[in-house]
Amino acid sequence: MIPRAKLVQQKRDAAVTWLDGRALPEGGVWATKARKAAEDRLRDMGMPSKRDEYWRYTDPRRLTESTVQPAVLHDTGDALPLFDRVDRVKLVFVDGVFDAEASDAPELAGAEISQLRDAARSDLHWARDIYGVLEARGQTPISRPLASLNTAFATNGVLIRVAGKAPRPLALIYRRSQDTADALMHHVIRLDAGAELTLLEDGPVAARYNQVTEIDLGEGAVLNHIRAQGRDHERVGATHLFARLGAKAQLKSFTLSANGALTRNEAVIWLDGSDGTAHIAGACVGDGAFHHDDTVFVNHAAPRCESRQVYKKVLRHGAVGVFQGKILVDQIAQLTDGYQISQSLLLNEDAQFLAKPELEIYADDVKCSHGSTSGEIDANQFFYLRARGVPEAQARMLLVLAFLAEALDEIDDHALAAELRDHLEAWLNRRT
């Protein structure tokens, strides 16, 4: 055991090493202030270490080291990109850098869309109340240094403020180009009271990426968020989603991950107003050199809110899945309805699932449940399908998709859910 003080020092030293030779991006008043504060937080917390309890199941080294290990681009062949048939406003990022040429005009009725790199140069911007603010709040009770690093140094990302019901989804499309690209991307989404938006994200971002998304939902606002993280085998990435929900606001967020050498997806959600709803779900399929970590923190800070966490992982050939999920119910949050399930399907014996579900409840009149399971393909179901003439590989595929269905069912839009399912099936077919 390393003494705590020494560990803290090592982590701080690692931050100093990383910061060495890097200057904060230039910008206007609000951005500079936010970045400076974030850098201070980073220096204080230090870099994450695999000795941190919070990083117990996932080694953060590849996310924190100064050099980026090359990640060969995955050839998707003739597969249609996701969300291609959806009528949406498309913004394209290549290696995490906005590509205006490849993007649609950023015009969406009722919405104000700007690029962080432009907005950060101005002295005033609505995003100043959110940028780095939710991230800073997310540093307690557990520190998330990679998110502070992102706030301090990110220059790319989209700032979107929606006043009404956005008539079309906004799609953020991430393409990769360079084998050693290292991307920092920071989005801010603000939905005013009663506003609605569907936000789509698709693609692997970069060889290595660190993404933060801060979401602020006003009273009764509704955000549907569907994210697919591409199929690149070698890329590594860490994402943080910080979301604050006002009264009666609704957040539905679903993430699909296939492949990827290392993924850490953190979600931090505060139900600040009464009667809010937060559903957060994920489905991942991993094969071989694949490590996927979902780390979720949901804080019920007001009465009568509902939260659901539904995570499903299909793992084989040494793939590792991690789930750390916590529901914290404040004393004031009476009549909370909290649900959490994390399950893995291990397709062979060397795959591994590590789960740490937690409940911390200070209110007395709540309904909270959580469960975590790990299992193989059910032999009875498998035989039943084969006895009806379904060949072995197809039977296995049906059962894998059936296992993931519960997570996909969390997506409200049936057409989008069906599209994701079809993609998943095609990916899985190519692998068998």
Next chain:
Amino acid sequence: MLNINNLHAELEEDSEVKILKGFSLTINPGEVHAIMGPNGSGKSTLSYVLSGRDGYAVTEGGATLEGVDLLEMEPEERAASGLFLAFQYPVEIPGVGNMTFLRTAVNAQRKARGEAELSAGEFLKVVRAKANELQIDADMLKRPVNVGFSGGEKKRNEILQMAMLEPKMCILDETDSGLDVDAMKLVSDGVNALRDAGRSFLVITHYQRLLNHIKPDFVHIMSDGRIIKSGGPELALEVEENGYTDLLAEAAA
């Protein structure tokens, strides 16, 4: 059609547990055979060994379907060759819709036999008509396979699968268990509708009452892994009246 010859089978993981001990039976096209026998005599094991479930080792004897060695085939190949087992305990599959399941099975078998797959429209038409006869409503077709079905619904669902797959050799394992009188009638009518000169049935049952509806040509009494007595439908009535005790004693003597 089905030829079972001196079949011996034991548990794969425990060769001490010998279950089938020289089971022989020949079923010709168009015939309906019934197997009756006390619990634990190996009836379900026979159906599993024939349909290819893992976990059993055949140590002696064999079985052929239309002259082709059954035991060499994968379960899905046996199914595509025309073997069908209506399970004693139909399996629930959450996340797979009943309709998807049926269509996948029908088309997989057609593909294996080199036939064209049914289009979604064609399939829907056929399935609706057959489901209707079994009083299986649209909701049951939409729901995940057997999930939340009552015992009777599960058994009707087995018969629907059989009707859709049109197998040559149908094995029904205690399809009557857990059925009330009305469900029994539905299921029997479903089976009888499929009877024809080219299709054979092996009806495993505990009770004679199913055989009032599905009239067998032959009845066999099974005990301790083999047939101890064969006869006509009157044998089932004898069991109904006197139980198995006399028959077992007679065989032991």
